[in-house]
Amino acid sequence: MIELTCIVCPKGCRLRVDENDGYKVTGNACPRGAAYGREEALDPKRVVTSTVRILFERDAESVDSVRPDLPAPLPLVSYFDPDLPHIEARLPVKTSVPIPKAKIADVMNAVHAVTVRGPYDIGDVIIKNVAETGADLIATRDLRVPDA
Amino acid sequence: MHADLIIIGAGPAGLAAAAEAHRHGIRDILVLERDNEPGGILNQCIHNGFGLHIYKEELTGPEYAARAFDELRDTSVVVKQDTMVLSVSPDRVLSAINPADGYFEVSAGAIILAMGCRERTRGAIAIPGDRPSGILTAGAAQRYVNIEGCMVGKRVVLLGSGDIGLIMARRMTLEGAEVLACVELMPFSGGLTRNIVQCLQDYNIPLMLSHTITDIRGKNRLQSVTVSKVDDDLRPIPGTETEMECDTLLLSVGLIPENELSKTAGVELDPRTGGPRVTDDTRTTVPGIFACGNVLHVHDLVDNVTLEARKAGRAAARFLREEKSDNAGPARLPNGHGRTHPAPSLTIQTDHNVIYTVPQSFRLPLPDKTADIYFRVRSILRECEIVLTDAAGRIVRRVPKDYMTPGEMEKITLSADALNELGTQTLTLSVVEQEARDD
Ligand SMILES: Cc1cc2nc3c(=O)[nH]c(=O)nc-3n(C[C@H](O)[C@H](O)[C@H](O)COP(=O)(O)OP(=O)(O)OC[C@H]3O[C@@H](n4cnc5c(N)ncnc54)[C@H](O)[C@@H]3O)c2cc1C
Numbered sequence: 001m002i003e004l005t006c007i008v009c010p011k012g013c014r015l016r017v018d019e020n021d022g023y024k025v026t027g028n029a030c031p032r033g034a035a036y037g038r039e040e041a042l043d044p045k046r047v048v049t050s051t052v053r054i055l056f057e058r059d060a061e062s063v064d065s066v067r068p069d070l071p072a073p074l075p076l077v078s079y080f081d082p083d084l085p086h087i088e089a090r091l092p093v094k095t096s097v098p099i100p101k102a103k104i105a106d107v108m109n110a111v112h113a114v115t116v117r118g119p120y121d122i123g124d125v126i127i128k129n130v131a132e133t134g135a136d137l138i139a140t141r142d143l144r145v146p147d148a
Numbered sequence: 149m150h151a152d153l154i155i156i157g158a159g160p161a162g163l164a165a166a167a168e169a170h171r172h173g174i175r176d177i178l179v180l181e182r183d184n185e186p187g188g189i190l191n192q193c194i195h196n197g198f199g200l201h202i203y204k205e206e207l208t209g210p211e212y213a214a215r216a217f218d219e220l221r222d223t224s225v226v227v228k229q230d231t232m233v234l235s236v237s238p239d240r241v242l243s244a245i246n247p248a249d250g251y252f253e254v255s256a257g258a259i260i261l262a263m264g265c266r267e268r269t270r271g272a273i274a275i276p277g278d279r280p281s282g283i284l285t286a287g288a289a290q291r292y293v294n295i296e297g298c299m300v301g302k303r304v305v306l307l308g309s310g311d312i313g314l315i316m317a318r319r320m321t322l323e324g325a326e327v328l329a330c331v332e333l334m335p336f337s338g339g340l341t342r343n344i345v346q347c348l349q350d351y352n353i354p355l356m357l358s359h360t361i362t363d364i365r366g367k368n369r370l371q372s373v374t375v376s377k378v379d380d381d382l383r384p385i386p387g388t389e390t391e392m393e394c395d396t397l398l399l400s401v402g403l404i405p406e407n408e409l410s411k412t413a414g415v416e417l418d419p420r421t422g423g424p425r426v427t428d429d430t431r432t433t434v435p436g437i438f439a440c441g442n443v444l445h446v447h448d449l450v451d452n453v454t455l456e457a458r459k460a461g462r463a464a465a466r467f468l469r470e471e472k473s474d475n476a477g478p479a480r481l482p483n484g485h486g487r488t489h490p491a492p493s494l495t496i497q498t499d500h501n502v503i504y505t506v507p508q509s510f511r512l513p514l515p516d517k518t519a520d521i522y523f524r525v526r527s528i529l530r531e532c533e534i535v536l537t538d539a540a541g542r543i544v545r546r547v548p549k550d551y552m553t554p555g556e557m558e559k560i561t562l563s564a565d566a567l568n569e570l571g572t573q574t575l576t577l578s579v580v581e582q583e584a585r586d587d
């Protein structure tokens with residue numbers, strides 16, 4: 001018997017899913033809970049979000065950057081050390097689709113191992129088929145060098 | 149300097165208010181933001197779960213911020229970043245400072261307050277013990293980890309089960325920290341069920357309800373905290389203490405609307421929400437000043453922030469139009485919408501089960517076809533009914549509910565015609581439990 005809390009609505013029914021009885025769900029106050037319980041017991045999936053290390057060369061060329069069509073640029077740089085040859089920041093990322101829960105650690109290892117060179121745009125693919133999950137790791141914001 | 153409309157804060161509230169005011173004909177709009185980019189708190193909320201209602205897909209915080217900012221594409225809205233607003237006067241003159249312009253003053257035809265909220269800190273809840281480093285709010289930790297790229301600790305205890313704390317418990321775990329427990333004073337969590345499941349249960353982090361931290365030890369860095377069970381009156385029970393070794397304590401004990409500026413403007417605050425008192429169109433008690441988003445009351449869903457901000461954008465546009473026609477023509481309609489005469493209004497009272505409502509009153513006649521009351525309940529309630537009664541005790545509206553929790557904002561929608569008909573009087577919003585009704 002697998003015990004779960006339904007998250008489809010705020011009520012949070014306690015579900016029991018019987019793996020010996022064709023994954024029959026009990027404890028659900030409505031049919032949406034049954035569907036959720038079966039899916040969550042058979043093949044739980046999550047979108048993984050994190051950040052990856054991103055480096056920008058410190059040269060004026062890459063500063064063509066800011067989106068001229070918008071009223072203000074979207075620069076954000078967290079680490080600006082004049083003694084280093086590059087500017088380092090974090091680029092937020094997510095898996096393009098939910099991945100099997102059991103693969104979260106593998107995806108995080110891949111996220112930790114990668115360093116990319118900026119600039120990046122929202123939606124750009126960072127790792128294709130990350131950790132063999134079928135999902136891509138994609139950027140969730142634009143990240144560009146500010147005109148410093 | 150002058151602008152027709154000035155919006156303070158470029159979080160989702162400020163951005164949506166600007167876009168909507170522009171859609172309603174206002175062209176001279178200035179948004180002032182103290183941070184170095186728009187987006188507000190969303191920039192550090194890299195997790196997904198934003199925008200299901202407005203955009204019909206599950207976005208991360210930065211993605212939602214980008215959508216909100218994109219709505220200003222091809223508009224005449226000007227966003228000034230790195231600009232901190234220092235004060236707002238009741239006659240709508242702002243003082244502000246930024247590196248490019250230095251100190252400056254600017255007057256506004258109308259102002260929308262959209263400064264968001266801030267986190268309660270340890271001082272506000274007074275835990276006894278040492279004062280070592282390693283104790284920070286969950287939101288500060290979120291900024292360090294997600295934007296600055298610094299880990300804030302290795303063995304973590306979380307006090308409070310607000311959503312930011314729950315999100316950070318998962319985030320710290322994914323980045324290699326061990327989260328020992330989430331300690332919650334109340335017998336229930338104020339966080340969303342989804343976050344309890346996907347941030348705590350997924351990673352086997354225990355949720356200790358009806359517990360609190362009674363001691364903090366550490367010379368330079370935090371070394372341990374003492375966790376105790378509390379009784380029904382929330383007092384620690386002697387003999388239930390356990391010590392947990394940890395180097396980091398994250399606080400997720402609530403948010404307070406950021407209203408320093410509202411106070412300088414003379415805007416009346418509601419002690420229950422911590423935000424301005426408003427009528428249904430987000431008007432504060434000072435003419436021409438409106439408020440939306442977390443500065444008004446703390447929201448759990450950004451979608452509701454956007455909807456409320458659009459209302460503020462429309463209301464400010466309407467106000468500016470009315471002012472213009474007032475100044476242009478002699479015939480001022482005696483409808484109470486002017487500066488000096490208070491409009492007839494319906495005020496809303498609550499019973500003991502309801503913590504607050506927003507708005508606190510309706511201005512009559514109502515501008516739209518429907519009007520909403522947002523509110524929160526004080527504790528978890530099952531099999532209950534939301535009941536709205538008029539001054540004579542007649543039932544205006546009743547809505548049955550299976551389940552209500554303080555963690556989720558509730559809303560009832562009313563027809564404007566019905567409210568207009570009621571006229572000036574007091575409505576009472578109560579939540580009646582089944583058993584109480586049967587007695
Ligand atoms: C950590 C966290 C997690 C959340 N998770 C979710 C979620 O999963 N799903 C969801 O739907 N919602 C979530 N929310 C709720 C939602 O994101 C917020 O309610 C929403 O972002 C609030 O928007 P806002 O514009 O009112 O405030 P903010 O985003 O805080 O923006 C306020 C802006 O005003 C600026 N400002 C303040 N004072 C001044 C001043 N004096 N001068 C100039 N500028 C100033 C600030 O710099 C800031 O940019 C979360 C909120 C938090 C805090």
Ligand code: SF4
Pocket residue numbers: 006007008009010011012013027028029030031032033034
């Ligand atoms: S089973 Fe139905 S009622 Fe219960 S929590 Fe799930 S969706 Fe809500």
